[in-house]
Amino acid sequence: MSRITTLPIKELYRLDSVRELYNLAKVNHETFTIPDYQRGYRWEANIHIEALLKDVFDFMNTNRNIDDRYCLQPIVVTQSSTHKGAWEVIDGQQRLITIYMLLNALGLPTFNLVFESRPKSNDFLAQLIANGKANHDDPDFHFMSEAWAKIKQWLKDKNNQDPGFDLEYKPVLWKNVNVIWYDIESTSREINIDVFNRLNIGKIPLNDAELVKALLLSKIKGRYKDAVELTMRQSEINNEWHRIEIELRKPQKWGFITGNVHKEYDSHIEFLFDLMAKNRAKGTAEQKYTTYLWFEHQVNAAGRKPEAQADMAIKLWGQVKDAYARVNSWFCDNNVGSDTAIYHYVGYLLASRKVQVYDLYNDSFEKSRKGFRDHLRGLVKDTLKGIKLDELKYGEDDDTIKMVLLLFNVLTCEKIADGMYNRFPFDRYNEIAKERRSRGGWSLEHIFAQNSRDPMKDPKAALHWLADTQKSIKNISSVIKTIKNDSQSEQEKSEIDLTKLKVQIEKMQQSHPNTLDMDAFNNLKNKVNNIFGEVDRHPLSNLALLSTVDNSTLNNAVFPTKRNRIIELEKEGRFIPPCTRNVFLKFYSPSDSQPYYWSRNDQDAYLAQIKKMINDFMKN
Incomplete structure (x- = not known):
């Protein structure tokens, strides 16, 4: 089992809320150990370091509310078995070391770092921060030296441009920049190494889907006192999760409902989470983890009591199943006659890029099945407004002609009660449409x-x-x-x-x-x-x-x-x-x-x- 939450950078210095949640003794400042199975520090100054500094700077300059958060990628930890009271870093070492250097460069309080198998790195990093003397004899020392020099120069340049830069940058980094704290709660070295291999060697990042799953499964603990009952409930959710994922991975279904979705999904169930969270992100770095943050907000809004958060987690999972049932009904609406209408109207509207799937999802809550079908028909009719078929010309109205011919194909299939082509294959149509980037797509x-x-x-x-x-x-x-x-x-x-x-x-x-x-x-x-x-x-x-x-x-x-x-x-x-x-x-x-x-x-x-x-x- 795992625990997950979102923490501002300042709490990495002293994890009072985490220790209170875990019933752990408080400390003056936290210690993070870098285990021997981790590789050395390898972030490049002009790529990774500059990107992190710039991301925080760009966030600082956006039109935002005082409580808005910018979320860095997860830091995966567990309680250290070799250093009492410390945290073993399974994933996020590069990011954590960079944050450590940035906090020191800004003169902010910071945590301790301990390299288990590289004691020289402990001494060098301390001396580098104290006197700025670089060393390029060792790979670790080289990349740390380059990173420190980049941070110091970047901050110096910003302060020269704006003498009050520090006064604004420090509180944003300290309070508004967050990390996702992911504690796998493992005491097994073998499990920790296995998790590390999956996240690093396999290059499989923690996505919103995995984070949401960890959040929901960890929070339902508050409702079940009996360990056997808790395990059964968690297994039930895992099985339901798996069935939904398998169904969404069917090419015909996935190609139908994601006709105009640009975001790439490793876990298909994450699409449902995005629908619920109204997240229209295209997968850009600035929009990472917004879906997870929405789910976390729903859980926290239920109150601090574990029972209340557990009830909200169970409610959210029920909404996930309802979201799947809703979009699945669009696809499986394949009875003869007029019942194929929803399938064809939704498919056409998404394939023609005239509406967003998020809008259709919201519309479907507000109407009966017949009302939703009539609403879809109205949206399809809207796409034809002002079009005079006799006047359409190649080279002048190509996009409109493609839309009209798509609808002609769809209506032809929708009109056939039985037979091979009574359902237009939107998955195949959308697959070709998405080939436009490689000079593919549809033509006249x-x-x-x-x-x-x-x-x-x-x-x-x-x-x-x-x-x-x-x-x-x-x-x-x-x-x-x-x-x-x-x-x-x-x-x-x-x-x-x-x-x-x-x-x-x-x-x-x-x-x-x-x-x-x-x-x-x-x-x-x-x-x-x-x-x-x-x-x-x-x-x-x-x-x-x-x-x-x-x-x-x-x-x-x-x-x-x-x-x-x-x-x-x-x-x-x-x-x-x-x-x-x-x-x-x-x-x-x-x-x-x-x-x-x-x-x-x-x-x-x-x-x-x-x-x-x-x-x-x-x-x-």
């Missing part, structure tokens, strides 16, 4: 190639185009095109035989890159494009959602080539949005439309289906 695919009229200049690319086209049309004998007559009121059908065209392509394909006639190739390419499609290239009616990576493989290809490649990509396991797949399979086109030719009629039918789906939703 032109159904009829946007650059189809542009001449190609690279012979190798031209030969590749010929090979793809020849493969795609080898089994097509003719194309029937529908064209308007001179009156523009009637349509005629024209059948184009492809025999000669395929011979031309095959013959040109035999050319060497160095001998390929590019003018002749571009003329042939335009002829092919005229046969397989002739549409307005940039409106919504010629656009579909496709990942940027997959889109790059379809550039300049004619419609039958794109169609075949879409089918191949889906067979390879790539995620093709259902409506993108549908449009290349001519799902929305008139029944007499050929599968290999993308016409204006196809384009009009596709846009009509988008309009119908969205208009039906807006009216419902």
Whole structure:
């Protein structure tokens, strides 16, 4: 078992509150021992030391209340088995030694440090602080010398800039800068070394989740006098914790609820803690441990009595389970019919980045299930306000078009009561969306190639185009095109035989890159494009959602080539949005439309289906 609390720097000098809590005898000042399994002091002056000094300085200059706290990373300790009344430092040695030097440099009271296996470091550190004489013969001495010089010079520079600097910096460091005191309450050297290895060699830091867990499990002691009963209750919480963590780690569920969450989580349950604490941190250093501090505040606000704090800890754990049940209900709302609405509305709003999951979580408390569903529908409708589908253009309204096409896909799935695609896979959509940093993400695919009229200049690319086209049309004998007559009121059908065209392509394909006639190739390419499609290239009616990576493989290809490649990509396991797949399979086109030719009629039918789906939703 462990105990955890937050302490201002001044209490490291004398831990009266901790000793009172533990029923330990008070001392004049504390002693911290650095055990033999710890490595030497290795903080670098221009990186770690400067960062700590600057963090405190930046906090001092923020608009803050007098009681606001800045929290340093945890110091993990246990009562020393070799030095009576002292504390063995399991993790946080580097930070603690730096604080020790900073307190001495500022002339503030400080604690004692004892290096168990490095007695020379004890003497050197005392002499360094007393006379400032550096020594670089030993690694420990070198890094301590550099750190001390950095601290002294930094404080000197600040005082030169502002003669009253010390008067403000000292009380902030002394009272407002906190450390998280994490006592693992172990008397076993083996356990202490194991904890040290996990935190240092494995590079696994104590995150908010672990700190909250330690807080809740330690505080419930106040309600259970019987050790067996306490152990059973703690085991029950541990098991519930594990089940929630396992459920949240399921890719479909996690990808759905964290569609627009930027913070990376080692423990997924920490996401629930952030929801409860209204913590929208993106994981920056300035925002570390704010979630833990919120939970600690709730416990302390219950009063000083152990029973009251235990009741609050139990209540908080109940709220954690309720938070999981709430977000899980969004995902598991997968019954047939209208019950899929919450899943699809929440998923769309998060994936389109129009709302934050924190806001939806808060909204869900204030409404009935039906009220929440109606609220979500209203939020989805709000995303469409002012949008005129006929006027959307590629290159001008790309983000809006992507949002509209995402909603078209989502509503298509939501409308299907049963079947393979009755739930839009938001986890896969969001996974691709988060690839934007590496030039991935989602893009707009032109159904009829946007650059189809542009001449190609690279012979190798031209030969590749010929090979793809020849493969795609080898089994097509003719194309029937529908064209308007001179009156523009009637349509005629024209059948184009492809025999000669395929011979031309095959013959040109035999050319060497160095001998390929590019003018002749571009003329042939335009002829092919005229046969397989002739549409307005940039409106919504010629656009579909496709990942940027997959889109790059379809550039300049004619419609039958794109169609075949879409089918191949889906067979390879790539995620093709259902409506993108549908449009290349001519799902929305008139029944007499050929599968290999993308016409204006196809384009009009596709846009009509988008309009119908969205208009039906807006009216419902």
